[in-house]
Amino acid sequence: MTQTGLTRYTGSWRGRALCAASILALMTAxxxxxxxxxxxxxxxxxxxxxxxxxxxxxxxxxxxxxxxxxxxxxxxxxxxxxxxxxxxxxxxxxxxxxxxxxxxxxxxxxxxxxxxxxxxxxxxxxxxxxxxxxxxxxxxxxxxxxxxxxxxxxxxxxxxxxxxxxxxxxxxxxxxxxxxxxxxxxxxxxxxxxxxxxxxxxxxxxxxxxxxxxxxxxxxxxxxxxxxxxxxxxxxxxxxxxxxxxxxxxxxxxxxxxxxxxxxxxxxxxxxxxxNPKRAQVPGGTETAPLPVAVRSPAAVQDLGWTTDSAATSANAKSALKSSLEREGLVLEALKLEPRRATIRLRNPRYGAAPQAIGRTARAMSRVLPASVEEFVIVPVVNGMAMSAVSIQRSDLEALENDAATEMLAKARILDGYNMAPAPEAGLYPRFTWAFNPYIALSAFDPDNPVRADAGVRLKADYRVLPNLVLSGAVTKKIGGNLDDVTRNDPSGLPRVRTDYAKYSKEGDPAIEHLTLAAYGRPGKNLYSRVTLGYLEEMYAGASGELLWKQVGSPLALGVELNFVKQRDYDQMLGLRDYEVLTGHASAYYDFGNGFHGQLDVGRYLAGDYGATVALDREFANGWRVGAFATFTDVSYDDFGEGSFDKGIRLSIPLGWVLGQPSRQANNAEIKSLTRDGGARLNVDGRLYEQVRDYHRPELAKTWGKFWR
Missing domain, CATH: 2.40.160.40 (monomeric porin ompg)
Incomplete structure (x- = not known):
């Protein structure tokens, strides 16, 4: 008997709502x-x-x-x-x-x-x-x-x-x-x-x-x-x-x-x-051009008169810089102004290419900060965590504006942002956001029906108590579909940790998709942490913890994740079933260069099996990713069932590539020939590596050509 292979689409609310648009663009280039x-x-x-x-x-x-x-x-x-x-x-x-x-x-x-x-x-x-x-x-x-x-x-x-x-x-x-x-x-x-x-x-x-x-x-x-x-x-x-x-x-x-x-x-x-992922739908994009760099006069560079009333100057500069960045779709969370240096805490909800956000921020700083400020230190933050700190000399910014972006990269210093970001200003938190949008869940390769789907609506809300403390939840209501029509029962020697998805689809209407409290942190230099509690995904509730080590200039990252979870009731409300498991992995991530990226995860899976998952992706500067993965565990081929071991193909299609407008959202598709219980992992949001790598030097270097865009 054959079980369905799920094709998953994930991403933010807008990404899911526009999933059909990106697939259409993919197919009709x-x-x-x-x-x-x-x-x-x-x-x-x-x-x-x-x-x-x-x-x-x-x-x-x-x-x-x-x-x-x-x-x-x-x-x-x-x-x-x-x-x-x-x-x-x-x-x-x-x-x-x-x-x-x-x-x-x-x-x-x-x-x-x-x-x-x-x-x-x-x-x-x-x-x-x-x-x-x-x-x-x-x-x-x-x-x-x-x-x-x-x-x-x-x-x-x-x-x-x-x-x-x-x-x-x-x-x-x-x-x-x-x-x-x-x-x-x-x-x-x-x-x-x-x-x-x-x-x-x-x-x-x-x-x-x-x-x-x-x-x-x-x-x-x-x-x-x-x-x-x-x-x-x-x-x-x-x-x-x-x-x-x-x-x-x-x-x-x-x-x-x-x-x-x-x-x-x-x-x-x-x-x-x-x-072809190498070629954009709209080459160069259609966003408006940034403001030019404001060049200082030589005399103004030495003028420190503003420091006699630095509080007023700082307040005025912060207000002007905040307004300028808002027009760029960026959020200034804090500014620390010193006679020769300005350090800002920056949140980037718009630009998929982080250097584009950094470049536009630096231009804005050149236009509003006192002329004596020579060093710009830009510290991007994600979920309250300081990523890298990009240090730019203002004189280099003025001299190289019309030169190649690589010249600017050679001059910039990219450091670990640990303890370098000023605290966010009062009034930014708590912060509440919500979205109401359609969703689609696809299933492929079921022998009774090669393509199945559910469609409905999702109400999602995030309440950021603190910059790094997020209460998040989502409720779905199915409008129609046939994922719950799967009737095949393929027994194996494993607990049914994933193959009961038809029951979840049938009884979970409406359903609490997730309800979690997540805390992110920087416990030390080169270290990042996450703890997530609650109803972690459609099928499991419990606790998930993660620690990631990554140097800002290294292609290597190492991480460890530990989860204790119980299976949720099929109606996806607050009840839990008897099955529980301790699962977790040690992970290594490596950027091989030339667009290839590898990942190795070793540990225990949801069915209690032990093994490893190896993945290799080809990545493109515009955000596209095409890759494959395979999982091998101590489960025999006979116990695993048809397919013998877990494997699949994954695609990530950036919406910016589709729309020609900057976006941090992407449609992620994971295509598996079969969904089985062996080699199954927890689907928890907010894993650290993808958040961190975007702002470290290897990834910044790939997209630094966007610095002057």
């Missing part, structure tokens, strides 16, 4: 987003660079994210493909085959999940072809399992020729030899690497040609080495010929529409949508 549309390859029915059903060599432009939906005969495939590096790409595919009586068949349909990897061994030159090696369905049941080595070369402009050798499915027709024995059965649980099959068994040639008379049209002819044995013998697929024919139409924004005649009997169609 504007032409400006795909300036390299001419460099896009054709994509095949598997959602990878290819001809019709066979692969071709060569990558897509770096960081291309492609979503393909294809249909032919009784087969429907949906694939997400990402160009991870200039040479390496990966795919996640979800397929539905009708009239296919295999184990796991539901109402005549068989659903399959699979992962691919492909790597460019040789880049095409004037004399040499591109050569790519690929693993198809290397983590899955093996239904689409196959490996290939393929070469592609453009002979004359528009005419490309492809030839390759395939194993597995791609070696099942017209074999010319073999490379040993290859297991043929489908893997019952799936989800594990099929390394014992790679490049083994019969090997067969495939190939084809494509011709593009212009930028929009491509005609294709292909010889396929896939015999479709499973579909032909157990289903209703009739394969009469190895020859496939097709035509691609490329829209101006790069998206691809394809029509095919395949295997002598079937007609197929597919649509491929592209975007």
């Amino acid at each position: 504007l032409p400006s987003t795909l300036a390299l549309a001419q460099g896009l390859p054709g994509y095949n029915l598997y959602g990878s660079p290819g001809l019709i059903d066979m692969p071709t060599a060569g990558p897509a432009p770096d960081a291309t994210l492609a979503t393909t939906v294809s249909r032919f005969g009784d087969t429907t495939r949906a694939t997400l493909n990402f160009q991870i590096t200039p040479r390496l790409s990966g795919s996640f595919r979800y397929s539905a085959i009708e009239n296919f009586p295999a184990p796991g068949n539901v109402n005549g349909r068989y659903f399959d999940r699979s992962f691919d990897l492909r790597y460019e061994l040789l880049t095409e030159t004037q004399t040499l072809p591109a050569i790519t090696v690929g693993l198809q369905d290397f983590i899955g049941t093996g239904l689409y399992g196959g490996e290939y080595l393929v070469a592609t070369k453009e002979l004359v402009p528009g005419l490309r020729v492809t030839g390759g050798l395939g194993w597995g499915r791609l070696g099942s027709y017209g074999a010319i030899g073999d490379t040993g024995d290859r297991p043929a059965e489908l893997l019952g649980q799936g989800g594990v690497p099929t390394y014992d099959r790679w490049f083994r068994g019969d090997v067969a040639p495939f190939g084809g040609v494509s011709y593009s008379p212009n930028k929009s049209l491509t005609f294709k002819l292909e010889y396929s080495s896939d015999d479709y044995v499973q579909e032909s013998t157990t289903g209703q697929f009739d394969r009469e010929s190895p020859w496939n024919y097709g035509i691609d139409y490329r829209f101006n924004n790069g998206n691809q529409l394809s029509l095919y005649h395949v295997y002598g009997t079937e007609v197929g169609a597919q649509f491929t949508l592209f975007t």
Whole structure:
């Protein structure tokens, strides 16, 4: 039996309300987003660079994210493909085959999940072809399992020729030899690497040609080495010929529409949508320009006359600076004014790129502070915690305004903000905020219904008793949906710590989504802390504590989290169930550079299992993140159930990229092929690392180009 894999969308209230907008923007990328549309390859029915059903060599432009939906005969495939590096790409595919009586068949349909990897061994030159090696369905049941080595070369402009050798499915027709024995059965649980099959068994040639008379049209002819044995013998697929024919139409924004005649009997169609996180929807953004830096006269620099009435001058400067920053969408919480130095406590609710907030703050300071003040110390605070302290010499600000931002970064000093932020001024706290907005909860990959969703409204409120003490709650009311229709019961040797979500959806209407009291702190230099008490998430209540160590200039951070929780009643009100668990992790975070970031969590999970989660993300300066994770615990594959271990893909789409306006909000999606009880973690808000890293030097350096924006 298969359990649903949840696709989670998280973020602030505005982020959730605009989730649909960002997904729409992702799927219908504007032409400006795909300036390299001419460099896009054709994509095949598997959602990878290819001809019709066979692969071709060569990558897509770096960081291309492609979503393909294809249909032919009784087969429907949906694939997400990402160009991870200039040479390496990966795919996640979800397929539905009708009239296919295999184990796991539901109402005549068989659903399959699979992962691919492909790597460019040789880049095409004037004399040499591109050569790519690929693993198809290397983590899955093996239904689409196959490996290939393929070469592609453009002979004359528009005419490309492809030839390759395939194993597995791609070696099942017209074999010319073999490379040993290859297991043929489908893997019952799936989800594990099929390394014992790679490049083994019969090997067969495939190939084809494509011709593009212009930028929009491509005609294709292909010889396929896939015999479709499973579909032909157990289903209703009739394969009469190895020859496939097709035509691609490329829209101006790069998206691809394809029509095919395949295997002598079937007609197929597919649509491929592209975007590229490296290219903004609105390059540069549409926000208003900041005020220019006010340049002092040499004589005014030495004037300290204002210090005879420093209290009045400080009050006037604070009022003027506060008004100026409010127009920029920033909040001045405190100002400490000295003859040669000004230190401010800054809250940034608007700018996703922290250097943009710092740059606009520095400009505003240059316009209102006495001319003798040479050093600007800007201390951003998040949840009452001082992050870094950015020290800028005013003379550098004046001299470098029209130079590259990197020049300013070289001059700035970025320090630990511990004990450097002045106390917030009176009247700012307590502070109450609230929001009323729609929400959507999605579920994917349930065999009875591949896509499920609940939709409703959420009332959320935060009461900040102190800058670092937050009382927060949210209540939801479902308007409609079918998440509670999941009826499959897949018993395992584990407590049902996540797989009862259908009961929570059915009985939790209305529901207290969370009700917590969170305290944040700076217990010492390089240290950050969080303690959260209450109803922590939809399924668990209890206490959560966290301590993070991170030096302001280091790519490494270390953290530890400990939680004691009890399972909540299904109605998601105030009652609790009997199940309780002590769970926690030690974590290491590392910025590898070149846009790659890794995380390792080791500890105990909600079901009481012990293990580790490893995650790798590719991150972009505009806030985009695309990554994958996998969790391995001491739970056996049999006890875990279908999927064998927890794994998934995660995306973070910044709203600023979608809207062209500065925003600290993002839509975060976690796509899991299955939701199981093994390797499950607590979903508690306010974890420290993502709050802290934005204001430390490695992350500031990535987006420092926004300093003068």
